[in-house]
Amino acid sequence: MRKIHMFDTTLRDGEQSPGVHLTIEEKVEIALQLEKLGIDRIEAGFPASSPGEIQNVQAISKAVRNTSIAVLARAHKNDIEAARTALKGAATPCLHIVLATSPIHRKYKLNMTKDQVIETAEMAIKFGKNFFSEIEFSLEDASRTEFDFMYEVVDRAIQAGATVINLPDTVGYASPETFGDMFRKVRENVPRVDNILLSTHCHNDLGMATANTMAAIHAGVDQIEGTINGIGERAGNTAIEEIALTLETRQDIYQAKSNIVLNEIYHTSKLVSHYTGMAVQANKAIVGDHAFAHESGIHQDGMLKESSTYEIIKPETVGISTSTIVLGKHSGRHALKKKLEHLGYHLTEGELANAFEHFKMVIDKKKYVIDDDIHLLINKDFINMQH
Numbered sequence: 001m002r003k004i005h006m007f008d009t010t011l012r013d014g015e016q017s018p019g020v021h022l023t024i025e026e027k028v029e030i031a032l033q034l035e036k037l038g039i040d041r042i043e044a045g046f047p048a049s050s051p052g053e054i055q056n057v058q059a060i061s062k063a064v065r066n067t068s069i070a071v072l073a074r075a076h077k078n079d080i081e082a083a084r085t086a087l088k089g090a091a092t093p094c095l096h097i098v099l100a101t102s103p104i105h106r107k108y109k110l111n112m113t114k115d116q117v118i119e120t121a122e123m124a125i126k127f128g129k130n131f132f133s134e135i136e137f138s139l140e141d142a143s144r145t146e147f148d149f150m151y152e153v154v155d156r157a158i159q160a161g162a163t164v165i166n167l168p169d170t171v172g173y174a175s176p177e178t179f180g181d182m183f184r185k186v187r188e189n190v191p192r193v194d195n196i197l198l199s200t201h202c203h204n205d206l207g208m209a210t211a212n213t214m215a216a217i218h219a220g221v222d223q224i225e226g227t228i229n230g231i232g233e234r235a236g237n238t239a240i241e242e243i244a245l246t247l248e249t250r251q252d253i254y255q256a257k258s259n260i261v262l263n264e265i266y267h268t269s270k271l272v273s274h275y276t277g278m279a280v281q282a283n284k285a286i287v288g289d290h291a292f293a294h295e296s297g298i299h300q301d302g303m304l305k306e307s308s309t310y311e312i313i314k315p316e317t318v319g320i321s322t323s324t325i326v327l328g329k330h331s332g333r334h335a336l337k338k339k340l341e342h343l344g345y346h347l348t349e350g351e352l353a354n355a356f357e358h359f360k361m362v363i364d365k366k367k368y369v370i371d372d373d374i375h376l377l378i379n380k381d382f383i384n385m386q387h
């Protein structure tokens with residue numbers, strides 16, 4: 001089965017989420033957890049942005065010894081020098097150079113012709129090659145770049161020494177169909193791509209970062225980039241945990257695997273949420289509070305008989321101890337009985353019938369009941385209970 005390399009940019013693109021600022025100690029702790037999670041390459045920062053950022057990357061490089069560390073640089077000598085200083089102590093460093101290629105970016109942001117973009121890319125990669133053997137080159141806004149120009153930039157970047165070519169959907173504009181086609185076309189039209197790692201990096205502006213990333217995997221990319229909990233610029237990046245679990249759950253489609261240690265996912269998610277202050281939405285796939293919670297009576301009944309009826313992933317797989325049966329207005333008698341037994345109450349059929357009737361009255365006034373509500377319910381004198 002082919003391996004998908006996991007490139008985590010929680011500490012670079014993720015930290016670009018509005019309002020997020022991580023201290024050096026928090027960054028080191030997150031980086032060490034990413035190493036434990038089995039990430040292949042951690043993007044630790046953007047050293048040219050400040051002297052503090054250089055220190056952050058140096059501290060991460062010192063602490064993390066078994067995972068490659070990358071940093072971002074624009075296609076400028078000064079940025080590459082800053083990257084070199086930051087990565088001096090890294091065990092397996094990688095320079096990540098970015099330059100936009102789309103007509104919109106060429107015209108309004110860079111004010112460069114196509115030839116100037118190619119020359120600048122070649123200059124930066126060749127300069128970087130003096131200090132780094134691993135160089136990733138990203139064609140920013142690749143998904144809005146003309147195909148012929150994209151092929152040329154990719155080919156010239158590889159000839160200049162890039163070892164990874166990354167084609168990002170920078171503004172979350174792609175659709176799975178077009179994005180998969182883009183990678184197929186690049187593989188067909190640039191044979192040299194077979195000698196390097198082909199990568200993707202998606203944003204979630206239309207809510208399709210995971211779908212687009214999976215389409216790219218299906219079309220043959222070797223590396224995917226993302227963040228924990230999908231944090232990042234605007235609507236965020238691809239959520240690494242969603243890709244890891246999709247590869248695990250749908251091997252029949254993708255026939256690829258990652259090195260992610262699945263049962264470290266939940267802890268990593270909690271750690272990132274805690275330090276960034278970014279709450280994970282309750283219904284977020286894989287790591288949301290409700291991802292393994294079942295409320296409806298029909299689902300609860302199925303779950304209590306056999307969990308695979310309504311769960312495609314076992315919560316323990318991602319490091320969550322157990323599924324939750326939430327007692328809400330859709331819950332049935334079977335779920336209430338299980339909950340009571342769990343709390344130590346063993347009721348006769350008559351008592352259960354009374355308790356269920358009372359439960360339905362309570363739940364009409366609430367969204368869901370907590371264990372204390374159940375204790376109160378049982379202590380009502382109309383149910384004569386043996387505890």
Ligand code: KIV
Nearest residue numbers: 098138140168170201
């Ligand atoms: O979104 C983007 O294009 C980026 C690049 C630096 C890869 O973050």
Ligand code: ZN
Nearest residue numbers: 013170201203
């Ligand atoms: Zn990005």
